[in-house]
Amino acid sequence: xxxxxxxxxxxxxxxxxxxxxxxxxxIQKSFGPTHVLKGVNFTVxxxxxxxxLGGNGAGKSTMIRVITGEIRANAGDLHLQASHGGDPKVxxxxxxxxxxxxxxxxxxxxxxxxxxxxxxxxxxxxxxxAEEALSLIDPHLARTALFxxxxxxxxxxxxxxxxARALSTGAEVLLLDEPTxxxxxxxxxxxxxxxKGLAKDKGIGIVxxxxxxxxxxxxxxVCTIIRDGKTAIDxxxxxxxxxxxxxxxxxxxxxxxxxxxxxxxxxxxxxTLTGPTIQHPIQRGTILGLAGAPEGPAHVISSLxxxxxxRDWCMTGDGWGNAPTSPRDxxxxxxxxxxxxxxxxxxxxxLPIIDNVLASRRVRERRxxxxxxxxxxxxxxMQALKVKAGSAWDxxxxxxxxxxxxxxVARWLGLPLKMVVxxxxxxxxxxxxxxxxxxxxxQMAEEGTIVVWWSTENVExxxxxxxxxxxxxxxQPKGFxxxxxxxxxxxxxxxxxxx
Ligand SMILES: Nc1ncnc2c1ncn2[C@@H]1O[C@H](COP(=O)(O)OP(=O)(O)OP(=O)(O)O)[C@@H](O)[C@H]1O
Ligand SMILES: [Mg+2]
Numbered sequence: 001x002x003x004x005x006x007x008x009x010x011x012x013x014x015x016x017x018x019x020x021x022x023x024x025x026x027i028q029k030s031f032g033p034t035h036v037l038k039g040v041n042f043t044v045x046x047x048x049x050x051x052x053l054g055g056n057g058a059g060k061s062t063m064i065r066v067i068t069g070e071i072r073a074n075a076g077d078l079h080l081q082a083s084h085g086g087d088p089k090v091x092x093x094x095x096x097x098x099x100x101x102x103x104x105x106x107x108x109x110x111x112x113x114x115x116x117x118x119x120x121x122x123x124x125x126x127x128x129x130a131e132e133a134l135s136l137i138d139p140h141l142a143r144t145a146l147f148x149x150x151x152x153x154x155x156x157x158x159x160x161x162x163x164a165r166a167l168s169t170g171a172e173v174l175l176l177d178e179p180t181x182x183x184x185x186x187x188x189x190x191x192x193x194x195x196k197g198l199a200k201d202k203g204i205g206i207v208x209x210x211x212x213x214x215x216x217x218x219x220x221x222v223c224t225i226i227r228d229g230k231t232a233i234d235x236x237x238x239x240x241x242x243x244x245x246x247x248x249x250x251x252x253x254x255x256x257x258x259x260x261x262x263x264x265x266x267x268x269x270x271x272t273l274t275g276p277t278i279q280h281p282i283q284r285g286t287i288l289g290l291a292g293a294p295e296g297p298a299h300v301i302s303s304l305x306x307x308x309x310x311r312d313w314c315m316t317g318d319g320w321g322n323a324p325t326s327p328r329d330x331x332x333x334x335x336x337x338x339x340x341x342x343x344x345x346x347x348x349x350x351l352p353i354i355d356n357v358l359a360s361r362r363v364r365e366r367r368x369x370x371x372x373x374x375x376x377x378x379x380x381x382m383q384a385l386k387v388k389a390g391s392a393w394d395x396x397x398x399x400x401x402x403x404x405x406x407x408x409v410a411r412w413l414g415l416p417l418k419m420v421v422x423x424x425x426x427x428x429x430x431x432x433x434x435x436x437x438x439x440x441x442x443q444m445a446e447e448g449t450i451v452v453w454w455s456t457e458n459v460e461x462x463x464x465x466x467x468x469x470x471x472x473x474x475x476q477p478k479g480f481x482x483x484x485x486x487x488x489x490x491x492x493x494x495x496x497x498x499x
Contacts, residue, residue: 020043028075048221050235051238053216053223056403058226058250061400093174097158097343099158106126109133136167137194138164154298182427184293211428221237271320272316286466290452336415342405351395353389354378357411384410405427419449481494
């Protein structure tokens with residue numbers, strides 16, 4: 001089914017610089033009984049930045065894996081051709097991080113340059129390649145992280161290393177599956193400048209998968225929308241489609257146009273958030289956003305759930321007791337947590353979906369036996385977040401990235417918690433489900449739970465939160481922004497980052 005064409009002459013190819021680098025025609029792919037791709041068409045052209053869009057589970061990552069050859073389609077044509085003939089070099093940033101934890105950053109980057117491992121023997125050379133690659137998007141990381149083990153990087157640093165690695169391969173086709181889901185606005189901006197340069201000056205063809213509408217518009221020229229396993233919109237200039245049209249073509253419910261200001265006026269103060277330079281009253285049912293460079297929010301979160309080294313923040317007040325000493329202790333105290341690193345710290349990969357969804361309930365309620373009503377309980381929670389799955393008994397690894405993310409959030413819904421701490425809970429979640437998640441979180445807050453919500457997406461914080469604690473690029477707290485002063489520019493100024 002793969003046809004690597006050699007039927008065109010060099011003269012023909014040179015006379016048509018717009019000849020596609022990648023062409024998919026009528027591609028079909030099933031996983032067991034699940035028919036995912038039912039005949040998709042897709043074209044990647046040189047110099048073009050192409051958004052590949054669709055709801056969670058639509059088949060975007062599957063298409064990318066077909067293009068890279070990681071999986072084989074059941075039917076259809078895949079056609080790859082470099083602009084100067086032959087096979088184009090294809091580089092990919094996968095949706096889940098794919099660094100080798102025991103190797104250093106330099107080694108991880110050099111690996112793709114010398115798959116035989118020769119570069120590993122030449123540390124100095126590996127370091128040079130890696131430094132050059134990282135300098136493209138993060139000179140600071142290039143200076144400080146080359147000899148750290150990849151396993152010790154934060155999610156966010158790991159993501160930058162992966163992107164740098166892909167960019168540095170000199171590939172003619174770049175496939176980026178939600179590469180910005182962990183990046184701050186400033187980093188995203190820097191990345192976009194590099195990507196635009198590669199497309200414009202070098203004629204690289206770029207495929208960009210994202211659920212962040214603002215970014216898609218900032219970066220992409222055209223978009224293809226996948227729905228029900230077919231191509232609903234094929235390489236349409238993005239300026240020709242409104243947000244509403246894109247959402248509709250994805251088959252997602254339309255949402256209200258105007259965001260309302262979140263309010264919890266008049267609620268009693270039930271806790272004090274204390275940090276190195278801050279003491280701040282927290283009302284019942286507050287949704288507190290954390291914004292800015294990742295270090296600051298990460299310290300708050302690790303203090304609040306008793307994980308890692310940092311203990312410099314705490315909630316105090318009636319009924320708050322001692323700060324948790326471990327995540328387990330936090331759960332025992334009625335504090336829930338969703339890790340931003342779903343692959344290694346969230347999803348229980350060996351257990352079926354139902355166990356993943358019910359994990360927190362079982363711990364909290366000390367259930368000894370799997371309850372009769374658990375099936376319907378699980379079904380209800382999955383339905384609330386529109387989890388797309390074959391069966392509750394499947395392993396989470398069979399779910400798309402966004403659907404795995406929903407499992408983690410579903411775990412805490414409707415529980416009588418004192419506080420729940422979310423690290424990027426909507427990472428990779430599609431536009432329609434994000435709204436559902438916001439509504440469910442608001443409901444938890446209305447029932448009295450304090451919600452701490454870290455997002456690298458400022459527009460999300462502004463839409464959802466009652467107040468936002470902003471950190472500067474040094475990780476220092478800059479102050480609280482109340483809902484009636486919410487504004488993208490104000491937040492950008494406080495965090496020292498572009499909106
Ligand atoms: N190995 C597998 N076994 C069974 N089903 C799978 C497997 N891989 C993917 N699927 C199914 O294929 C469908 C498409 O998944 P895919 O990961 O391509 O979605 P996606 O568009 O990338 O979604 P997201 O936006 O959430 O990342 C999903 O319903 C998923 O459950
Ligand atoms: Mg995906």
